[in-house]
Amino acid sequence: MPASSAAPGELIVVTTPTGPQITPLALRANRSARTRVDELLPAGARLVPIFGPDNRLAARVADTPQAPVAGEYLSYYSVHGELGDLAELAHRLREDDTVAAAYVKPAAEPPLAPHAANVVAPRAPAVTPDFRVRQAYLDAAPHGVDAVWAHARPGGLGTGVRVVDVEGAWRFTHEDLRQNQGGVIGGTTSADLGWRNHGTAVAGEISGDLNAFGITGIAPEAHIRAISIFGIGSAAAIRAAADAVDPGDILLIELHRPGPRFDYRATPDQRGYIAVEWWPDDFAAIRYAVGRGVIVVEAGGNGGENLDDAVYDSRPGDFPASWHNPFRAGPADSGAILVGAGAPPPGLHGRDHGPARSRLDFSNHGTRLDAQGWGREVTTTGYGDLQGGPDEDLWYTDEFSGTSSASPIVVGAIAAYQGVRATGSARATPDEIRTLLRTTGSPQTEAPGRPSTQRIGALPDLRAMITKG
Template identity: 70%
Template sequence: MRSPAELIVVTHGAERPIGPIALRENDAGRSQVAAALPGGARLSPIFGPADRLPGRLRGTDQEPVGAQYLNYFAVLGVAEDLEAVAEQLRENDAVAGAYVKPSAEPPIAPLSTAVPSAAAAPPVTPDFQARQGYLDAAPAGIDARWAWTRPGGRGAGVRVIDIEGAWRFTHEDLAQNQGGVIGGEPSTDDGWRNHGTAVAGEISGDVNTFGITGIAPEATIRAVSVFGPGSATAIRTAADALSPGDIILIELHRPGPRRNYQNRADQLGYIAIEWWPDDLAAIRYATARGVIVVQAAGNGGEDLDAALYDTRPSGFPESWRNPFRGGAEDSGAVLVGAGAPPPGTHGSDHGPARSRLAFSNYGSRIDAQGWGREVTTTGYGDLQGGTDEDYWYTDEFSGTSSASPIVVGALACYLGITSTTFETRNPAHVRQMLRATGSPQTDAVGRPATQRIGNLPDVRAMVGEQ
């Protein structure tokens, strides 16, 4: 259940406005790199056609340095020996960096074992909303039920694009307010498909008398697959399809340097994808355009404040700095950790409510948390199964996978309620509100609240009502 590894090249180029000089320099560098590629390989500009970039960046804080986005390319058509090709490209004078990104995975909790029930689905699906405790009032949930009583509180007018691998938009509880897949080629893997279906249900499952109800059911949800374009191009594609105040959700993580970038079943050492230069640039591009980016922090059990992440890998451009440090290097995204649901949820106890789950990454860079266990939503089939996936539901969606859509749903409710106030749609303002409000993280044995995953959102508190 992994996406292909990706070979990325960054050419030299000054941070300046996009003009004739920058375009000529970029064309020359691109031609030089293309000539050095093995047969059948080609360069694909991550930020699209150069003549469209000035318009997309006009009026943003990235316009004065927009030429930097011309420098990022994915190398397509190389199936084997990616590391060898990257090493060869790094010897080219036109190349500032060349590196291989390991396969990305959906950040569902490690070793999750949800198994579809073989029992036939009933003629009419029961109403499972009572099992969705994350909809409840704070501090147990995010107070989505209160938000639904307010004008716009079901996410009206908010558009969301989910970036991962596959979805089942024919599901009975995803018939409304969804626009399908708008980029990439969805994987045929059932793990990706169930994962995307579960994410979509959490955010915008339909309002009806059966199944689940999404946190922000009037928000429109679409999807971009990383299969084909890769993660950074997928983020850029989503950003170009959205407007200020809309939301991108990145449901991916990948193995980091702690364990030599190796894919592992236990996911130890996995980190948020913003650490890689092209993904970082794509997220900055999106937030500069006013799009709110919400990103899974990853399930590696990692302290993202560790000095390890300050070390620049040899293939990264010399200009790269660790985005987990925030400040000038900040991506602008909302980073989400995984917290425990209230003890007793579905008969389970994962520790004190809102305490860090052991697999969740943590650190000062993380902005907010969501439930990382016991999330009831569409997909997987352990709660209701049968032979037709369109009627599948789960009680066991997990990981920073299940936590991140909870934060997205809370933001969509908040944005719908405050839609007439431009300030509330600013990515920096939204992140500040998540940090300033919400139900506080708690201590667990061996996992103190100093291992930061942030607060669980509280929509009512974000809106400013008691």
């Protein structure tokens, strides 16, 4: 099956900061800067504020913990329309005093494992069988997340929890995605089959319907919706997703893009690809979401990179002077839960990818990684290699992979946990969830050439999470 087409590259402009808070003076200064940048753009191009109209932004952050620092959000814009050479336009914009930064983001891609290929099975049976036995990630720790145990607890099906998936396309008409989904609520859905299969597979892992056929989601009563990056860009999609949910709900970022290791070049092997939070506008959008109490889960990327490497400390010349390396974990990081890809149990589906929970060779690793999920052999909706035929609504796969397949496992576990928490004490905060994932779970293991010091974190264990609180 062909790989997904990449999303378009994006031109981002950051205007000169107007101060930490959104004040009347800051709004006037920001509008003046925007007018100046508009004058510099070619005919047919337009400046779009990533965080929405400034008056609405001010209302959204009023009386929240973000209010003292929300002024920075006023400065972020994406440029849309007929732009010509993006790099040349960015260079011209940086020469103006009102522009603090202007940079071109490489095209985002779904973090499916490198060279993954699925062959659609020729036909589907009259009735879809029950594939639950193939979903060992639902089983008890240490191989699975113990979703089966959680499902027997009040709220443990993810009841009342909302999830928004940020990527490119989905097939919400699938026979196993009918019960708890709200469709696409933003962006323009890509017509590409690769993106559509990818989003469908992600949704199935998290919230596949609870029925007698096909697959079962880790949190089948969680309500899942989606926002596409096409037409609006990744940071605007993240911001829109944050505005669509409540504190304690979950936002999933199913993207990665080529990083600085190989000069941002897109390659089939995905070497050097990294998590999107490295780019300033995506980082700001994630911080905005976390500041609103939303649990952000982010694919760690498939570049085989050590995110602790010094290469990520070097600020690109077109980034704002205030930029710092977000992969340096600590109080100044994004607050997102960064997910790596671990091996499933050996022998699953007749294949062996190394010791269970060892780092898969393509997975990024480092101090910043919080948790892992299976990066191979994930049975879910879409692709059609397990069950195919001419109707995509009946397609299932045994081979979903990458930090693509790993991240929804973590999301599903969080959704089930939050459902249980809501029946007792209040839902957990982003920081509480990240701490819980780092202090519980089935530990990462060693593999030849892939020591556990190459951190991807533990596989979530719902029984341990719920027991701990």
